[in-house]
Amino acid sequence: MARIARLSDVLINKIAAGEVVERPASVVKELVENSLDAGSSTIRVDLAGGGVDRIIVSDDGHGMGRHDATLCLERHATSKLRELDDLFHIDSMGFRGEAVPAIASVSRFSLHTAEVGADVGTRVSLEGGVDPLIEDAPPRTGTVITVEDLFFNVPARRKFLRRGDTELKHAEEAVVRLALANPEVGFFATHEGNELFSSAACPEDPRERIAAALGPAAHPHLFPVEERRLGVSVTGYAASPEFTFPNARGLYTFVNRRYVRDRGLIGTIQRAYQDFLAAGRQPVVVLHIDVDPIAVDVNVHPQKLEVRFSDARGVQEAISAALNRMLRAAPWLGAGADPNGPGGNQPRDAAHYALAVERFLTRAQEASWGAPLPTTMDAAGSPPSSALSGAPGPIVGIPSPLPFGAVGRPPAFGEAQPQLNEAPPPGYFAALRPMGLLGGRFHLCEGPGGTLVVLDPHAALERTRLTSYLRALDDAKGPPAPSLFGTTLEFPVQVAKALVEGREALARLGVDVEPFGGTTVALKTVPPGLEGAEARSLLEALARALPPKGAALDSVTLAEAVRVMACHAARKAGAVPLTDAQLRALLGELDRADFHPPCIHGTVVVLEMPLLELERRAR
Ligand SMILES: Nc1ncnc2c1ncn2[C@@H]1O[C@H](COP(=O)(O)OP(=O)(O)OP(=O)(O)O)[C@@H](O)[C@H]1O
Ligand SMILES: [Mg+2]
Incomplete structure (x- = not known):
């Protein structure tokens, strides 16, 4: 007795529908x-129920x-594949000739179509995939x-469809994926007359499409990414770490225009962002990976959701390169800034910034993360003296890889012996977001990529004053306009002598002293910023910095005197906490400050604690 019977086409289609639909x-x-x-250049999707x-x-x-x-309703009828070889060069979305017959076999199906320029169109209607009714219809585009x-004819399948709007959500997401993959095509979708998605073709600025999909708030945070290599190109848009989602719903990857959800690709993107995002946050990235069709197998998944690359590693490297470049350049910090200002996006600044951030990231990788607390942040490497006390001195207690310092010890801005190029990137300080005061002294700010930045106002003031006094010294116009001061002080003989003999040198610095009889000296003017400073210790320190009688007043001596002034100016200003406005002004000044010349204390201006490190410690 024959046991084997050939399945009917209708049944085969229904079985296929189990996979496709x-x-x-x-x-x-x-x-x-x-x-x-x-x-097509415009596609509409209208849904009900x-x-x-x-x-x-x-x-x-x-x-x-x-x-x-008529033929499209038959299984394996396709206009897109002719020979086996074509399977390895697929450049269309479909190729199996399966979808239409499968869908028709499990629904009440009709199509109305016409060829371009035809006088008459065709309507084909059928239920459950059988007995198609073919008739003339008006021509259409x-x-x-x-x-x-x-x-309707597969109750078991129908029963498994979700209630409520779950199915609608899935359908909407399907539209979004297709729309994101094809910004040059207009997409419009409705559900029972209500708009679900609406986006005209936007080939010039695909960010509009992403904004239509993820919300208009995404738009200003999106930056182009691109990496073109032999055999693979990665293009698209990635949001700054400031715009994230609590889940991966903003992560889209397309391979040759096909939406794929490949663990390897998603993992590569997440790794690129891992140092920039808080725990539980996911990046927003829409990435198009284009490879030679021969280098990718899209025929490994019934819904074509997974792909297999012949060079998976090369693809991952290209993605990392594209994203890392954007993340390191941190274009969001310059976005909207005055192009001529310190955070501007002039090419030179951008290059400097990219270099600086790259250095930070490299060092962050090189540094060991597990050093015990607390650790001295003193550039000279001296042990912690008064952790978080009010006394001016190094910030202590935050061992972390910090930008622009030397490898092997905690680096920071404004060290006593900074290396060439050890300055913060342009616009760094202005972009900080002040959050509050720690220990009545340290300003806590949010820095790039969610880093915690600790700013020592004393060190910052010392740095900015030093810069302005040094610039004034270099300036042909001479010392800064002095402020009238006027006080008399009695000193030990040696000090009074040094001050009177060094009058000329002091005058160049904007400090005007006169003998006032005996060992008393009159201090008449001081440079801006030193008004109200502790005059006695300032003059004593300056006396020590001045050259002995007869010795030449060289640049080294002058620089030392300037450092003394900067230190005193900072001490004076730093005695009271800064107001918000003063802090803002200070941050602006820091962006213009010179970080190369050493300061008296060599104290660091800011420490950075990467978010990732905070998270690790919080675990
Ligand atoms: N909207 C359409 N406009 C023009 N032709 C269409 C349209 N939809 C289907 N066709 C034609 O019908 C054929 C069958 O479509 P179907 O989706 O079943 O197969 P496919 O797209 O070739 O492959 P796959 O099963 O992988 O999607 C297509 O090859 C195409 O020629
Ligand atoms: Mg198809």
């Missing part, structure tokens, strides 16, 4: 892909003649396909 969203995907393959009751996909593509309109009562 999982839910309304898969119907939307398959039909829209066909519209894209037909070269979450897509279970009705899905209408209309396009303005090349349409079909009567023959194709493109094709409209209507799918009603999905799984």
Whole structure:
């Protein structure tokens, strides 16, 4: 007795539908892909009942003649694949010739189509994939396909469809994925008359499409990424670490325009962002990976959701390179800034910034993360003296890889012996977001990529004063306009003598002293910033810095005297906490400050604690 019987085409289609048509969203995907393959420039998706009751996909593509309109309902009928070899050069979304017959077999299906310029169109209607009714229809541009009562004839499948708006959400997401992959095509979707998605073609600025999908708030945070290598190109947009989601819903990867959800690709993106994001936050990235069709197998998953690259590693490296470049350049810090200002995006600044951030990232990787607390941040390497006390001195207690210092000890801005190029990148300080005061002294700020930045106002003031006094000294116009001061002080003989003999040198610095009889000296003027400073200790320190009588007043001596002044000015100003406005002004000044000349104490200006490190410690 014969045990084997050939399955009917209808049954085969239904079985195929089990793989191809999982839910309304898969119907939307398959039909829209066909519209894209037909070269459409606008695609509409209209849904009812979450897509279970009705899905209408209309396009303005090349349409079909009567023959194709009938044949497309037959299994393995495709216009996109002719030979086995074609399978390895797939450049269309579809290729199996399976979707339309599968969908038709599990729904009430109709299509209305016409070829360009035809006088008459074709309508084909059928239920459950059988007995197609083929009739003349008005000519039209493109094709409209209507799918009603999905799984009406497969109760078991229909039962598994989700209640509520779950199916609708999936269908909407299908539209979003297709729309993101094809910004040059207009996409419009509705559900029972309500707009779900609306985005005109936007080939010039695909960010508009991303904003349509993820919300307009995303737009200003998106930056282009690009890496073109032999055999693979990675392009797209990635959001700054300031714009994140609590889940991976803003992560989209497309391979040759096909949405894929590949663990390797997603992991590569997440790794690129890992030092920039807080725990539980996910980046927003829309990435197009284009490879030679021969270098990717899209035929490994029934819904074509996974792909296999012949050079998976090369693809991952290209993605990392594209994202790392953007993240290191941190364009969001310059976005919207005055192009001529310190945070501006002049090419030179951008290059400097990129270099500086690159150095930071490299060092962050090189440094060991587990050093015990507390650690001295003193540039001279001396042990912690008075951790977080009010006394001016090094900031202690935050062992972390910090930018622009030497490897092997905690680096920081403004060290006593900074290396060449050890300055912070342009606009760094202005971009800090002050959050509050720690220990009545240290300003805590949010820095690039969510880093915790601790600013020592004393060190910062010393640095800015030093810069302004040194610039004044270099300036042909002479010392800064002195402020009238006027006080008399009695000193030990040696000090009074040194001050009177060094009057000329002091005058160059804007400090005007006169003998006032005996060992008393009159201090008449001081440079700006030193008004109200502790005059006695200032003059004593200056006396020590001045050259002995008869010795030449060289630049080294002058610089030392300037350092003394800067230190005193900072001590005076730093005695009271800064107001918000003063802090802002100080941050602005720091961006213009010179970090190369050493300060008296060599104290660091800021410490940076990467968010990742904070998270690690918090665990
Ligand atoms: N909107 C449309 N406009 C023009 N032609 C279409 C349209 N939809 C389907 N077709 C034609 O019908 C054929 C069958 O479509 P179907 O989706 O079943 O197969 P496919 O797209 O070739 O492969 P796959 O099963 O992988 O999607 C297509 O090859 C195409 O020629
Ligand atoms: Mg198809």
